[in-house]
Amino acid sequence: MKQIYLDYAATTPTDPEVFEKMKFFFENDSQDFGNPSSLHYFGQRAQGALDFSRQKIAQTIGANFREIIFTSSATEANNLIIRGVIDAVENNFKNSARNILPKIIVSSVEHPSVLETVKGLESRKMAEAAYLPVDKNGLVDLSVLEKELNENVVLVSVMAVNNEIGTVEPIEKIAKLIGDYRKSKQDNKEIKYPLFHCDATQAFNLFDLNVIKSGVDLMTFSSHKIYGPKGAAAAYIKGGADKAYFIKPITTGGGQEYGLRAGTENIPAIVGFAYAAEKSFMLFKKEKERLDKISKSFIEEVKKEFPEAEINGFSENKSPHIVNLYFPHNKNIGISLDLMGISASAGSACAQRIEKPSHVLKAMGFSDDRISQSIRFSFGRFFSQDDIRQSVEKISQALKNKKNN
Numbered sequence: 028m029k030q031i032y033l034d035y036a037a038t039t040p041t042d043p044e045v046f047e048k049m050k051f052f053f054e055n056d057s058q059d060f061g062n063p064s065s066l067h068y069f070g071q072r073a074q075g076a077l078d079f080s081r082q083k084i085a086q087t088i089g090a091n092f093r094e095i096i097f098t099s100s101a102t103e104a105n106n107l108i109i110r111g112v113i114d115a116v117e118n119n120f121k122n123s124a125r126n127i128l129p130k131i132i133v134s135s136v137e138h139p140s141v142l143e144t145v146k147g148l149e150s151r152k153m154a155e156a157a158y159l160p161v162d163k164n165g166l167v168d169l170s171v172l173e174k175e176l177n178e179n180v181v182l183v184s185v186m187a188v189n190n191e192i193g194t195v196e197p198i199e200k201i202a203k204l205i206g207d208y209r210k211s212k213q214d215n216k217e218i219k220y221p222l223f224h225c226d227a228t229q230a231f232n233l234f235d236l237n238v239i240k241s242g243v244d245l246m247t248f249s250s251h252k253i254y255g256p257k258g259a260a261a262a263y264i265k266g267g268a269d270k271a272y273f274i275k276p277i278t279t280g281g282g283q284e285y286g287l288r289a290g291t292e293n294i295p296a297i298v299g300f301a302y303a304a305e306k307s308f309m310l311f312k313k314e315k316e317r318l319d320k321i322s323k324s325f326i327e328e329v330k331k332e333f334p335e336a337e338i339n340g341f342s343e344n345k346s347p348h349i350v351n352l353y354f355p356h357n358k359n360i361g362i363s364l365d366l367m368g369i370s371a372s373a374g375s376a377c378a379q380r381i382e383k384p385s386h387v388l389k390a391m392g393f394s395d396d397r398i399s400q401s402i403r404f405s406f407g408r409f410f411s412q413d414d415i416r417q418s419v420e421k422i423s424q425a426l427k428n429k430k431n432n
């Protein structure tokens with residue numbers, strides 16, 4: 028049976044060209060397998076590859092070389108940023124006579140790697156948090172953000188593109204709002220709080236993420252969502268390692284990554300990540316247009332078979348690689364789809380094994396009943412217009428099979 032992959036938001040296959048470039052960094056013959064921290068010939072070759080990759084990635088987002096810190100995953104980058112910022116202010120808050128905690132503001136539809144990290148800090152009384160509500164399309168309520176801002180807020184974290192529904196959050200507007208607030212404080216402190224973090228893991232492949240234009244201070248992105256290998260990701264840290272006294276490492280050791288993330292760098296994966304980023308950046312405008320057509324045709328075809336199906340979230344003005352659909356009277360269809368050769372997910376892959384209704388759809392106001400009848404389809408580079416008809420036929424057959432059982 029032909030298997031159709033409709034879960035590109037969970038992960039992407041590694042681009043064959045990218046894989047080719049990575050191979051040298053495993054092999055004895057190429058002499059490129061060294062540890063970049065070693066001072067000898069092999070180490071220097073590996074260090075060269077690391078520098079080259081850091082430069083390529085920095086270029087794709089308009090950052091400086093030293094502003095890119097490699098990690099193993101976007102989850103780790105989110106942890107580094109959130110925990111690192113709180114660790115860096117801990118003493119200031121402890122030493123103040125006011126007995127208060129640093130405050131983080133996050134959207135209620137963030138990925139679990141952000142939300143669970145913030146909740147963990149809250150439960151250990153290391154920070155307090157405010158969770159921004161969203162409207163029925165998953166858009167963050169900026170008026171609540173404005174109300175929640177005060178002098179204790181050290182970090183605001185809002186994602187660029189939601190991984191379950193594809194909603195594009197108003198990142199530039201949020202950066203401006205925070206920038207205006209920082210100016211209004213008129214203090215002479217070197218670090219202007221709050222810092223603005225954007226988890227751009229789902230946006231990196233299809234949007235221009237120039238950090239100067241968007242005005243973010245901290246950003247996260249991951250290789251395996253952009254046709255690079257798993258095991259590499261990055262945190263963008265404005266001002267770079269030199270100015271990163273507003274962030275403390277959570278992994279300590281040999282001082283790699285400018286002292287912000289100890290541990291030998293995964294050179295083959297980082298090299299793959301860099302080539303994948305460069306290629307995605309070159310292709311993103313065309314690919315976005317192509318995926319826009321694909322998602323529109325997909326919805327049209329689905330609607331022909333299931334006129335009662337509804338889109339969760341926006342139908343336009345969203346990232347075209349994600350379509351989240353509600354199929355009334357069809358609970359938990361993931362397994363039925365899989366049996367017909369369609370791989371799709373109910374939500375974040377990381378949360379699939381925990382049976383909890385999607386926190387994203389819940390925050391949008393949907394009932395548990397509707398959530399259990401919803402599924403996310405996500406498209407990517409190796410899914411073509413020609414695959415749509417067959418996919419919809421398979422979906423239709425899966426739902427019929429489910430009814431007959």
Ligand code: PMP
Binds near residue numbers: 138186190226
């Ligand atoms: N943030 C978002 C928005 C994501 O979609 C994901 C992946 N599902 C992550 C973070 C975590 O990425 P990684 O798998 O690299 O840890």
